[in-house]
Amino acid sequence: MLRYWDLPPDWPDARSVAGVLEAEFPGVLRAAALGDERAFARLWRDAHPPLLRYLRMLAGDAAEDVASEVWLEVARKLARFRGGEPEFRGWLFTLGRRRVIDLRRYAGRHPVRLTADAGELDRPAVEDTAATALERLSTEAALALIATLPSEQAEVIVLRVVAGLDVGHVARIVGKRPGAVRVAAHRGLRTLAARLSVSAGRAQGVTR
Amino acid sequence: MPNLPRLSTRQLPDAASAEGLLAGRGVGPEAPVGQQALARLLEIAASPAIDWELADEAAAVAAFARATSLAGCRSAGARPGIVPAARSLARLALALTACVTALGGTAAVAGTLPAPIQELAHVTFGAPAPHHGVPAPRPAGGSSRQPGHQGIQAKDQPGLQEARVQSQKALPDGSAQDHQKVPIRRARSGGQAGHQEINQAGRPARHPEASHDHPAGR
Numbered sequence: 241m242l243r244y245w246d247l248p249p250d251w252p253d254a255r256s257v258a259g260v261l262e263a264e265f266p267g268v269l270r271a272a273a274l275g276d277e278r279a280f281a282r283l284w285r286d287a288h289p290p291l292l293r294y295l296r297m298l299a300g301d302a303a304e305d306v307a308s309e310v311w312l313e314v315a316r317k318l319a320r321f322r323g324g325e326p327e328f329r330g331w332l333f334t335l336g337r338r339r340v341i342d343l344r345r346y347a348g349r350h351p352v353r354l355t356a357d358a359g360e361l362d363r364p365a366v367e368d369t370a371a372t373a374l375e376r377l378s379t380e381a382a383l384a385l386i387a388t389l390p391s392e393q394a395e396v397i398v399l400r401v402v403a404g405l406d407v408g409h410v411a412r413i414v415g416k417r418p419g420a421v422r423v424a425a426h427r428g429l430r431t432l433a434a435r436l437s438v439s440a441g442r443a444q445g446v447t448r
Numbered sequence: 449m450p451n452l453p454r455l456s457t458r459q460l461p462d463a464a465s466a467e468g469l470l471a472g473r474g475v476g477p478e479a480p481v482g483q484q485a486l487a488r489l490l491e492i493a494a495s496p497a498i499d500w501e502l503a504d505e506a507a508a509v510a511a512f513a514r515a516t517s518l519a520g521c522r523s524a525g526a527r528p529g530i531v532p533a534a535r536s537l538a539r540l541a542l543a544l545t546a547c548v549t550a551l552g553g554t555a556a557v558a559g560t561l562p563a564p565i566q567e568l569a570h571v572t573f574g575a576p577a578p579h580h581g582v583p584a585p586r587p588a589g590g591s592s593r594q595p596g597h598q599g600i601q602a603k604d605q606p607g608l609q610e611a612r613v614q615s616q617k618a619l620p621d622g623s624a625q626d627h628q629k630v631p632i633r634r635a636r637s638g639g640q641a642g643h644q645e646i647n648q649a650g651r652p653a654r655h656p657e658a659s660h661d662h663p664a665g666r
Binding site for chain 2 (some may be wrong): 404
């Protein structure tokens with residue numbers, strides 16, 4: 241099995257993790273709603289990886305359990321769902337976010353950290369984290385670097401980039417206005433760009 | 449980030465560049481190093497699924513199959529439009545039964561039910577015997593059978609017959625005196641029960657306390 245740490249730095253990205261069904265989505269959704277397991281598997285393969293990445297940022301090690309609960313709820317309510325692929329993804333990520341909020345309430349006095357990896361990566365110098373992400377070019381490390389942002393900015397960026405949702409859908413998921421979502425995303429990107437610029441400049445200085 | 453050196457605004461993405469990056473369009477080759485690195489970072493974060501992320505597919509599909517089969521069983525076994533109505537009717541019937549039982553029980557204990565129903569309640573769960581009004585005077589030794597009171601007859605009740613004989617002996621002149629109450633000990637109770645008052649006609653006196661010990665209810 242190929243693991244993320246086995247990936248070469250210049251691993252080509254043939255396509256994004258989000259939105260691969262596109263035109264096929266209505267038919268697949270209809271078949272899955274009627275109980276077709278293969279159709280459901282296609283939906284799952286399409287939407288589970290970005291959901292898992294999003295949940296790993298929100299719930300850390302509990303992400304897989306939360307994702308399982310989300311898909312179980314989807315299976316129960318799929319016949320009543322109406323909408324296209326963006327709406328389906330929005331519904332899916334909304335369910336995941338609600339589950340994480342429930343999990344945090346359940347945890348009570350011991351709230352779940354946004355991400356264990358991000359917390360550990362946050363302790364050393366930021367430049368070291370950015371350099372690690374650039375060198376390894378792994379999905380996990382990239383998400384960990386994004387997760388070092390303030391939680392609101394990181395969540396918005398992951399929903400837009402990883403889940404492939406537009407501003408309107410992200411705003412509905414996080415319960416904010418589209419303008420606030422846009423501002424949070426831009427601030428997060430500028431922070432990341434600043435970190436990466438410093439890291440890249442130092443790396444170029446070392447190589448010279 | 450306070451510890452980051454200040455970068456020129458050219459190094460940082462403007463609003464248009466940021467939207468392009470968020471939409472997955474990337475940046476051109478002329479873009480600053482920081483923006484190119486950022487574009488690469490976002491590209492990797494949204495990279496296609498890795499094998500371990502798809503490892504639970506079989507379990508997810510199995511859970512889906514279970515959920516849909518359960519939903520199918522529920523939808524086949526229950527007609528959604530009818531079940532709520534049936535439940536409402538059942539609840540209404542239950543509430544009516546409870547009301548009737550409560551009111552009827554209260555009325556039976558108070559002795560205000562019609563005579564046949566009161567008699568049934570009396571025999572069934574020991575409610576007071578039905579009232580028949582004040583009996584008309586009758587000659588001593590007359591039949592204890594009363595019209596309309598078929599359920600209780602003195603000849604069928606040995607305790608009543610004995611009580612009548614004792615009450616007649618207790619009177620000095622042996623004459624019948626209605627409404628004169630004489631305490632006796634019930635014959636069937638073997639002396640364990642309390643006294644019961646009966647009148648000279650051989651019928652138990654209408655007394656709230658004595659009514660619960662009416663032998664006909666035994």
